[in-house]
Amino acid sequence: MPISYTDQQIREKAASLGLIQEGADLPRQLRGKVVAAMAYGDAAERHQAPEPQLAGEIVIHGSSILIDGEHFPWLVAAQPMDIGLNPDGVSTVRLTLMAASVQVIRPEPRPESEH
Incomplete structure (x- = not known):
């Protein structure tokens, strides 16, 4: 996907980097350096892990596991699951995932x- 920024976006980024005064040309x-900084920032943003979220519903039916209606895409080991049902709060499921490498x-x- 090609990188495309408007002149206004580039000027705003240059001002935020302290390369020019707000509203100046x-x-x-410096244009290439500003665009490179913007592209680097966008790429870093895309590669950040998404924020963890609480599953709305987990359904376990035999070997099929659905999380919020979507099939769980990883292999689960044939190990006992630890399921904690809490009707008044958050329930939990502990399972064993299989991986070729960890x-x-x-x-x-x-x-x-930050603490």
Whole structure:
């Protein structure tokens, strides 16, 4: 998909980066750098993991698992499931997923201000 930005979007981004004053014209030699910064930001946004969400309904019928009406797309091991039903709150399902490879990456420590 080709990258396309309006002149106004490019000027606004240049101003937010501090390259020009608000409303000023952008020098031609900086235009490519601003567009590259915008494209990089858009690509990073597309590759971020979506926010986790609470399933509305999980239905388990034999080997079929439906989450909010959609089939669960991964293989589930033939292991016992731990199902916690809580009619007054959030219920839980714990199951075992199968994978050809598993990689565990320790998260970066968060600064104290984010705790």
